[in-house]
Amino acid sequence: xxxxxxxxxxxxxxxxxxxxxxxxxxxxxxxxxxxxxxxxxxxxxxxxxxxxxxxxxxxxxxxxxxxxxxxxxxxxxxxxxxxxxxxxxxxxxxxxxxxxxxxxxxxxxxxxxxxxxxxxxxxxxxxxxxxxxxxxxxxxxxxxxxxxxxxxxxxxxxxxxxxxxxxxxxxxxxxxxxxxxxxxxxxxxxxxxxxxxxxxxxxxxxxxxxxxxxxxxxxxxxxx
Amino acid sequence: xxxxxxxxxxxxxxxxxxxxxxxxxxxxxxxxxxxxxxxxxxxxxxxxxxxxxxxxxxxxxxxxxxxxxxxxxxxxxxxxxxxxxxxxxxxxxxxxxxxxxxxxxxxxxxxxxxxxxxxxxxxxxxxxxxxxxxxxxxxxxxxxxxxxxxxxxxxxxxxxxxxxxxxxxxxxxxxxxxxxxxxxxxxxxxxxxxxxxxxxxxxxxxxxxxxxxxxxxxxxxxxxxxxxxxxxxxxxxxxxxxxxxxxxxxxxxxxxxxxxxxxxxxxxxxxxxxxxxxxxxxxxxxxxxxxxxxxxxxxxxxxxxxxxxxxxxxxxxxxxxxxxxxxxxxxxxxxxxxxxxxxxxxxxxxxxxxxxxxxxxxxxxxxxxxxxxxxxxxxxxxxxxxxxxxxxxxxxxxxxxxxxxxxxxxxxxxxxxxxxxxxxxxxxxxxxxxxxxxxxxxxxxxxxxxxxxxxxxxxxxxxxxxxxxx
Numbered sequence: 001x002x003x004x005x006x007x008x009x010x011x012x013x014x015x016x017x018x019x020x021x022x023x024x025x026x027x028x029x030x031x032x033x034x035x036x037x038x039x040x041x042x043x044x045x046x047x048x049x050x051x052x053x054x055x056x057x058x059x060x061x062x063x064x065x066x067x068x069x070x071x072x073x074x075x076x077x078x079x080x081x082x083x084x085x086x087x088x089x090x091x092x093x094x095x096x097x098x099x100x101x102x103x104x105x106x107x108x109x110x111x112x113x114x115x116x117x118x119x120x121x122x123x124x125x126x127x128x129x130x131x132x133x134x135x136x137x138x139x140x141x142x143x144x145x146x147x148x149x150x151x152x153x154x155x156x157x158x159x160x161x162x163x164x165x166x167x168x169x170x171x172x173x174x175x176x177x178x179x180x181x182x183x184x185x186x187x188x189x190x191x192x193x194x195x196x197x198x199x200x201x202x203x204x205x206x207x208x209x210x211x212x213x214x215x216x217x218x219x220x221x222x223x224x
Numbered sequence: 225x226x227x228x229x230x231x232x233x234x235x236x237x238x239x240x241x242x243x244x245x246x247x248x249x250x251x252x253x254x255x256x257x258x259x260x261x262x263x264x265x266x267x268x269x270x271x272x273x274x275x276x277x278x279x280x281x282x283x284x285x286x287x288x289x290x291x292x293x294x295x296x297x298x299x300x301x302x303x304x305x306x307x308x309x310x311x312x313x314x315x316x317x318x319x320x321x322x323x324x325x326x327x328x329x330x331x332x333x334x335x336x337x338x339x340x341x342x343x344x345x346x347x348x349x350x351x352x353x354x355x356x357x358x359x360x361x362x363x364x365x366x367x368x369x370x371x372x373x374x375x376x377x378x379x380x381x382x383x384x385x386x387x388x389x390x391x392x393x394x395x396x397x398x399x400x401x402x403x404x405x406x407x408x409x410x411x412x413x414x415x416x417x418x419x420x421x422x423x424x425x426x427x428x429x430x431x432x433x434x435x436x437x438x439x440x441x442x443x444x445x446x447x448x449x450x451x452x453x454x455x456x457x458x459x460x461x462x463x464x465x466x467x468x469x470x471x472x473x474x475x476x477x478x479x480x481x482x483x484x485x486x487x488x489x490x491x492x493x494x495x496x497x498x499x500x501x502x503x504x505x506x507x508x509x510x511x512x513x514x515x516x517x518x519x520x521x522x523x524x525x526x527x528x529x530x531x532x533x534x535x536x537x538x539x540x541x542x543x544x545x546x547x548x549x550x551x552x553x554x555x556x557x558x559x560x561x562x563x564x565x566x567x568x569x570x571x572x573x574x575x576x577x578x579x580x581x582x583x584x585x586x587x588x589x590x591x592x593x594x595x596x597x598x599x600x601x602x603x604x605x606x607x608x609x610x611x612x613x614x615x616x617x618x619x620x621x622x623x624x625x626x627x628x629x630x631x632x633x634x635x636x637x638x639x640x641x642x643x644x645x646x647x648x649x650x651x652x653x654x655x656x657x658x659x660x661x662x663x664x665x666x667x668x669x670x671x672x673x674x675x676x677x678x679x680x681x682x683x684x685x686x687x688x689x690x691x692x693x694x
Binding site: 119121122123124125127144145146147150153154157 | 442443444445446447450487489490491492493494496497686687
């Protein structure tokens with residue numbers, strides 16, 4: 001995989017979000033529609049193409065935890081907001097002397113939030129994690145692990161372990177989740193982890209699942 | 225085909241005891257006596273003084289033995305072990321059990337010595353069990369090459385691998401106290417020369433082994449273990465206890481058998497994925513093994529409870545359901561059948577509570593068990609034998625006979641007893657357990673064991689395994 005090799009050659013450990021999403025795409029894992037923009041004009045055009053409301057994110061190899069740098073803005077409704085946010089984010093990053101790869105303008109995904117992650121164990125090698133996203137993972141640690149790679153039936157067991165699994169069936173009027181698509185995504189991620197022992201950490205968070213499939217809204221990969 | 229080098233440990237034609245002694249109180253005597261008491265193969269006592277030990281000729285060196293050596297058991301001081309291993313290598317010995325402590329568990333000097341031993345052993349592919357271990361048993365041929373006391377009973381089909389020696393033996397004796405019988409036991413201590421997965425593979429292929437128990441502080445070669453476990457678990461139940469799950473325990477383990485406990489998250493995931501039954505502690509492991517060894521696997525998770533105490537029945541129901549089992553209300557038809565037998569103030573609903581009408585206990589435990597079996601409404605029967613019922617040997621005997629009659633009729637429903645009584649009724653527990661009706665102490669342990677067994681059966685079904693004959 002060129003992307004992972006390229007990153008390694010540059011001596012980087014952290015893979016930027018658009019790079020991570022390209023890696024995922026190679027494994028058939030879909031991400032939200034998005035465009036990396038270099039100017040406010042490009043950002044406005046991209047937002048129009050994708051459709052409002054959009055999400056905007058700063059892409060910089062120095063910004064690993066985007067929320068801590070306030071580098072993610074949600075629910076952006078119109079052109080003037082896009083322009084203002086583009087300028088504010090780039091300005092703030094430059095003041096911190098961060099290299100700016102661009103500003104990502106992305107589709108606002110909807111549905112139930114999930115997280116797919118990884119763990120590398122000394123004895124057992126790579127493990128894939130599936131969890132309910134948002135507060136479920138942060139507060140309740142509603143997650144399940146298996147050794148990678150996994151088979152579809154094993155992902156079904158993982159889903160059965162999640163306390164929040166009722167959310168998948170369309171709890172209280174919420175849209176149902178395409179479970180087969182979720183299973184395929186976990187299987188594919190686990191294969192990626194098994195294929196690349198140099199992936200030390202991976203976080204696909206959040207992933208949005210709805211009746212039409214699952215889409216990765218944010219991705220983070222760290223190399224060993 | 226089983227690995228012949230591991231088979232040499234359990235089925236040796238000849239055994240040499242390096243450090244044998246005729247002097248009571250010495251470790252070399254304990255081993256000499258244990259070996260001489262049941263094992264029918266050739267025994268070579270090795271002692272620098274020569275002579276005779278417990279009726280067997282003693283040789284000054286293994287090199288003097290008039291026959292090949294399949295298995296050497298080493299009980300000499302740690303600094304002398306390397307020399308003995310070198311001689312065994314020269315003798316082309318197949319396997320050695322090193323009981324002696326003072327190796328990698330004791331610090332860097334010991335670790336170096338352990339490595340030197342392994343360098344020698346690998347020259348001829350000699351298998352090394354230990355060092356720092358309790359020894360091995362093959363109960364079905366009377367082989368006791370361990371510190372444990374006495375010759376175990378034959379006819380067992382549970383095999384047990386334990387990293388901890390003394391606790392492993394405590395688990396073993398507790399289990400035999402509960403009428404359980406074992407096939408093969410290995411305590412592998414520092415496990416310098418034998419991997420967990422190799423023993424697991426051997427047990428998986430061993431015709432004498434039907435149930436596998438593992439008491440582990442760590443697992444080396446995790447992936448190999450996982451690959452082996454997921455194969456074996458489909459045909460033979462594997463019940464594993466993994467200690468060192470918490471920070472405090474990891475610290476204790478590190479200084480204990482030189483084990484570095486991995487992240488328990490990974491262990492837990494691996495057990496689930498492979499279909500290994502995880503037992504939280506040694507006693508749960510024994511209970512689960514007993515339940516699986518003696519009774520058929522449950523077809524589902526519906527539990528029918530028969531009790532002579534309302535309160536205990538309700539507690540057991542709570543604990544069963546909290547552990548993922550279901551205690552369904554019986555159909556009107558079945559309730560009507562039961563109501564005809566029990567007093568008007570008793571409950572036929574499930575738990576079926578016969579109340580304290582002790583003069584009719586013998587009849588009711590038996591008849592109610594049969595009604596539950598024949599109802600088709602439950603997959604598991606738990607008979608709560610409490611206090612006065614436990615004091616009545618005829619209740620235990622009749623219940624055991626009923627269960628065995630029902631099983632002989634081809635009904636694949638397991639019965640387990642939840643035993644609640646005082647010490648002076650324990651002899652009656654044997655009446656059930658000698659006839660392979662497992663007794664678990666009190667509702668909590670009962671619910672944990674039964675749910676673990678039901679979960680395993682569920683796993684097998686989900687993986688397309690036919691359990692109709694199991």
